Amino acid sequence: MTSPGRIGPYRIERLLGAGSFATVWLGHDPVLDARVAIKVLAENWHHDLRVRERFLDEGRLLRRLDHERLVRVHAVGELPDGRPYLVMAWADGGSLADRLAGGPLPVPVALAVLAEIAAGVAVLHRHDVVHRDLTPGNVLFRSTPDGERVLIADLGLAKALAAASGLTARAGTPGYMAPEQDDPLAVVDTRADVYGLGRLGLRLLGADAARPDPARLRPGVPPGVAAVL
Structure with a gap:
């Protein structure tokens, strides 16, 4: 290009x-x-x-x-x-997808990143906004004087819960989108992002990145986190 x-x-x-x-x-x-x-x-x-x-x-x-x-x-x-x-x-630290392409993150780092992603999604939900497309490519890293910050990006599919935008529910990335997002008649709410967070968690903490399975997590994942996933 x-x-x-x-x-x-x-x-x-x-x-x-x-x-x-x-x-x-x-x-x-x-x-x-x-x-x-x-x-x-x-x-x-x-x-x-x-x-x-x-x-x-x-x-x-x-x-x-x-x-x-x-x-x-x-x-x-x-x-x-x-x-x-x-x-x-500009997110000078690239995306989570870039980092995962180099191999799995250490479990403590992965847990910290997941917590930061959840905090960003919570900001959206406090404003009654659903992201609908939480993927490694939409998680970015930016350098700040206080250290690296995790950012949520690409709100092109985001939807205000109270708004009638005219878009159907069918939107998102296979492997990360909630099942109801594949139904054009379904009502998509914040639970879709909770599902997306779970899929991100499995991608970060799963024993096999190609086959996310809540029953097969990497050693060192706290039992409480494993139970949520």
């Missing part, structure tokens, strides 16, 4: 990632003299008003919540072709 060179006032340094709905670039903010992550709606979706609105909803939601456990949005812009983009804090 060819770098656009610039997006608005931001100089693009490199590609961070690309998915079905958006591409994320590492950019430089000349005013703040800081690196930022710039998420751009994919070109093939840019004429779909519903997808465009869902993309912008993610930015509005993150901006409204504005919490240290969530990826922060600094600004929203629009490309000359009309595609919107979100300017966000």
Whole structure:
């Protein structure tokens, strides 16, 4: 994929990632003299008003919540072709998926990361928001003066419990999404995220990453955690 060179006032340094709905670039903010992550709606979706609105909803939601456990949005812009983009804090530590690709985390580290993820999800739930897509790729790490912080990212599928967004329940990532998310008529609430947390826990603490099984956890997992999983 060819770098656009610039997006608005931001100089693009490199590609961070690309998915079905958006591409994320590492950019430089000349005013703040800081690196930022710039998420751009994919070109093939840019004429779909519903997808465009869902993309912008993610930015509005993150901006409204504005919490240290969530990826922060600094600004929203629009490309000359009309595609919107979100300017966000850059998670310089990469994703949990990146780290797991290098092998399992030590059990104490995995437990600490899982606790941080749960704290981030609790922030969403206190604001009556369901994430609906808790995966290793949506858990990011950012360096701070107080040490590394775990952030919840990608609220593109998040849904306010009281809002009628028009989206069906069928949304999420196989292997992490709750069974009811595969039913377009089901009501999805915070329990779906509890299920997602459990699946993340099995991915972090399971004896076999390819076959998550609550009955087969790695040595050193506390009995209380094992019972919850």
